[in-house]
Amino acid sequence: MSNISLSAIFAETAEPCLATPEMNRATIFFLIVTVVGLSCGVLAFIFGHHTIYNNTREMPWGMLISTYAFWAITSTGLCMYAAMSHVFGGTRMGMISNRMVWMSIICIMGAFATIGVEIASPHRMLLYNIISPNPLSNIWWMGTLYGLAVGCMIIEFAGIVTGLGKLALVMGVFGALAEVLANSCLGGVFATLPARPYWYGAQLPIYFLTSAFLSGAAAAVLFNYLAYRIRNEKMSTTVHLAVKSAGKAMTLVLILYSVATFWRLVSFYVGGPELGRTAADALITGPLALNFWVLEVGIGLIIPIVLIILSRLENMSMLAFAGFLILVGQFVARYDLVVAGQNVPQNLGWDNLPTHFSYVPSFFEFGVIAGSIGVVAFGFLMGERVFGKTFTQKEHH
Amino acid sequence: MNIEDLEKEKNEGIGSLPLQERREFLKMGLALTGVFLGGSILSMTSISHASNQKNADMDIPSEGQYPYPKHYGMIMRQNRCVGCELCVEACKQSNHVPNDHGAWRTAIQEKITRENSTEKREFRPVLCNQCNRPPCVRVCPTKATYKDPETGIVVMDYKKCIGCKTCMAACPYNARYFNEEKYAIDKCNFCIDTRLAEGKKETACAAACPARVRIFGDLKDKSTEIYRLLHTPDSKIWVLRPDTGALPNVFYMNA
Numbered sequence: 284m285s286n287i288s289l290s291a292i293f294a295e296t297a298e299p300c301l302a303t304p305e306m307n308r309a310t311i312f313f314l315i316v317t318v319v320g321l322s323c324g325v326l327a328f329i330f331g332h333h334t335i336y337n338n339t340r341e342m343p344w345g346m347l348i349s350t351y352a353f354w355a356i357t358s359t360g361l362c363m364y365a366a367m368s369h370v371f372g373g374t375r376m377g378m379i380s381n382r383m384v385w386m387s388i389i390c391i392m393g394a395f396a397t398i399g400v401e402i403a404s405p406h407r408m409l410l411y412n413i414i415s416p417n418p419l420s421n422i423w424w425m426g427t428l429y430g431l432a433v434g435c436m437i438i439e440f441a442g443i444v445t446g447l448g449k450l451a452l453v454m455g456v457f458g459a460l461a462e463v464l465a466n467s468c469l470g471g472v473f474a475t476l477p478a479r480p481y482w483y484g485a486q487l488p489i490y491f492l493t494s495a496f497l498s499g500a501a502a503a504v505l506f507n508y509l510a511y512r513i514r515n516e517k518m519s520t521t522v523h524l525a526v527k528s529a530g531k532a533m534t535l536v537l538i539l540y541s542v543a544t545f546w547r548l549v550s551f552y553v554g555g556p557e558l559g560r561t562a563a564d565a566l567i568t569g570p571l572a573l574n575f576w577v578l579e580v581g582i583g584l585i586i587p588i589v590l591i592i593l594s595r596l597e598n599m600s601m602l603a604f605a606g607f608l609i610l611v612g613q614f615v616a617r618y619d620l621v622v623a624g625q626n627v628p629q630n631l632g633w634d635n636l637p638t639h640f641s642y643v644p645s646f647f648e649f650g651v652i653a654g655s656i657g658v659v660a661f662g663f664l665m666g667e668r669v670f671g672k673t674f675t676q677k678e679h680h
Numbered sequence: 681m682n683i684e685d686l687e688k689e690k691n692e693g694i695g696s697l698p699l700q701e702r703r704e705f706l707k708m709g710l711a712l713t714g715v716f717l718g719g720s721i722l723s724m725t726s727i728s729h730a731s732n733q734k735n736a737d738m739d740i741p742s743e744g745q746y747p748y749p750k751h752y753g754m755i756m757r758q759n760r761c762v763g764c765e766l767c768v769e770a771c772k773q774s775n776h777v778p779n780d781h782g783a784w785r786t787a788i789q790e791k792i793t794r795e796n797s798t799e800k801r802e803f804r805p806v807l808c809n810q811c812n813r814p815p816c817v818r819v820c821p822t823k824a825t826y827k828d829p830e831t832g833i834v835v836m837d838y839k840k841c842i843g844c845k846t847c848m849a850a851c852p853y854n855a856r857y858f859n860e861e862k863y864a865i866d867k868c869n870f871c872i873d874t875r876l877a878e879g880k881k882e883t884a885c886a887a888a889c890p891a892r893v894r895i896f897g898d899l900k901d902k903s904t905e906i907y908r909l910l911h912t913p914d915s916k917i918w919v920l921r922p923d924t925g926a927l928p929n930v931f932y933m934n935a
């Protein structure tokens with residue numbers, strides 16, 4: 284009985300026009316990327332995390348943490364835009380909000396996949412997070428809230444698919460609240476460490492939320508563009524308008540984010556602890572300068588602005604490319620933030636230490652990153668294939 | 681007598697004050713500063729205030745500020761350290777610290793400075809500061825690291841450690857490392873399990889130090905050497921990275 288109704292649901296939601304050999308090939312390709320990539324992380328449990336990742340005592344966190352943050356932040360952004368248009372209605376983005384909910388779930392899966400192989404003993408977490416919680420710990424709250432958020436969003440999505448609009452709406456609101464709080468706790472993980480002046484301070488959680496609005500809008504633009512690209516269809520006017528609104532949000536937040544980045548960096552040069560300034564030096568003139576100026580600023584901020592202006596928010600492929608570049612910039616920005624917070628020796632001046640420790644992610648770390656991209660790409664394609672109709676229908680209330 | 685007249689008087693210093701009397705003031709949490717004249721004290725200030733002035737960057741806990749039945753700490757007489765690293769070796773032996781490059785519970789840092797072609801070498805022993813406001817404990821999601829309620833020592837419950845390494849990022853003193861054998865984070869615990877539990881009075885490092893750099897003991901117990909050193913008037917005492925607000929229990933002095 285339930286089988287029948289399930290297949291009836293999928294018959295309603297699936298997008299048969301996507302059952303093409305190319306789509307199959309692409310889906311299988313990303314599935315392989317996922318499996319191979321994440322296997323690199325699974326090796327950590329066999330050979331030891333300390334052996335296959337290039338983290339050290341001095342720099343305990345690396346690219347896996349920054350990538351986790353990147354996906355988690357993007358998920359928060361997508362979820363917030365979706366919830367706002369679901370709750371308040373009236374925004375043009377409502378038209379694409381179902382897809383945003385799905386992609387928010389998928390992005391958080393990418394985040395979980397990354398952190399799952401980063402943490403040394405995740406099995407202990409399952410038990411002791413519950414029986415020995417520390418309510419003062421940001422990590423505890425972050426994990427708990429992201430877990431809660433994903434639960435809410437899955438129910439929300441089930442509600443959308445099955446037409447239970449009320450349930451979807453309520454769960455959407457709870458999911459978005461949990462996502463915002465989780466994002467804030469993620470910012471707080473870094474912001475509440477006085478040992479790391481480059482992270483410490485009240486600005487960082489807001490910075491993370493700003494990043495969420497930026498990455499979320501960029502992802503919304505990009506994934507919607509891709510959704511029509513793989514269908515070889517032109518966007519309907521309403522979808523076009525919805526993506527355009529996402530593009531507007533993206534532009535606005537791009538400016539906010541640039542301003543926040545500017546002042547954040549300036550603040551290290553007007554005083555404050557030497558460690559913070561030396562960390563900022565890593566980005567401005569030091570080992571992360573190429574990352575910062577070329578990838579974060581050039582590719583992640585300036586070129587997208589130019590593209591947005593040129594596109595006049597009408598040329599969708601240009602806008603989508605801008606969104607893609609913003610995501611690249613955000614990915615690198617998370618990396619630089621995580622690395623710069625730790626690469627200045629805490630006992631600089633002793634032991635003949637270099638001003639900045641060097642950190643190059645290992646092959647396996649790159650593997651896991653590829654795996655997480657695989658998760659998101661695979662999830663996107665599967666979503667379009669299985670729920671494509673739901674995404675293109677009008678919103679659920 | 682007004683202030684101006686007072687200022688003209690010769691300062692007899694606190695040297696002429698009988699030892700017993702000085703002790704009494706210290707016991708009351710009061711340090712003597714300023715002038716002492718004709719047998720009457722003209723200026724007194726609380727120890728914490730005094731140490732705030734003298735050792736502008738720190739607070740030595742004073743009476744009533746010890747939340748633990750025993751409150752262990754260490755003072756490093758830094759200029760005595762010759763960098764022999766016998767302490768490091770003793771620690772590795774006693775506490776089974778793995779032989780991995782990044783694994784250590786205590787270390788000796790070295791600084792070489794040159795002044796007019798003469799080379800000056802300084803050594804600085806470091807270890808976990810068993811902070812009173814330990815960032816590592818605050819951030820741990822599963823309470824795998826916590827303050828021992830008896831001693832104030834920051835200890836590990838290895839089975840609860842998920843290996844998120846937040847404590848490593850949070851520690852201002854680089855005191856924590858990943859222990860491959862335990863597959864958990866590890867750190868100095870003042871030999872609480874390996875020596876103190878057996879009734880030994882000193883940590884392995886303190887016992888091994890030939891130059892008596894490391895003085896370990898209960899900060900609350902007035903009969904200990906560490907108490908005496910910490911409360912020696914006019915000595916300059918400092919802690920590392922006081923700006924982080926971790927309130928360390930490892931102190932430094934030159935003596």
Ligand code: SF4
Pocket residue numbers: 807808809810811814815816817834850851852853854855856867926
């Ligand atoms: S020194 Fe580091 S490890 Fe030790 S108590 Fe303080 S924060 Fe924790």
Ligand code: SF4
Pocket residue numbers: 819820821822823824825840841842843844845846847848865
């Ligand atoms: S690594 Fe272990 S001890 Fe450190 S914060 Fe995480 S769970 Fe706690």
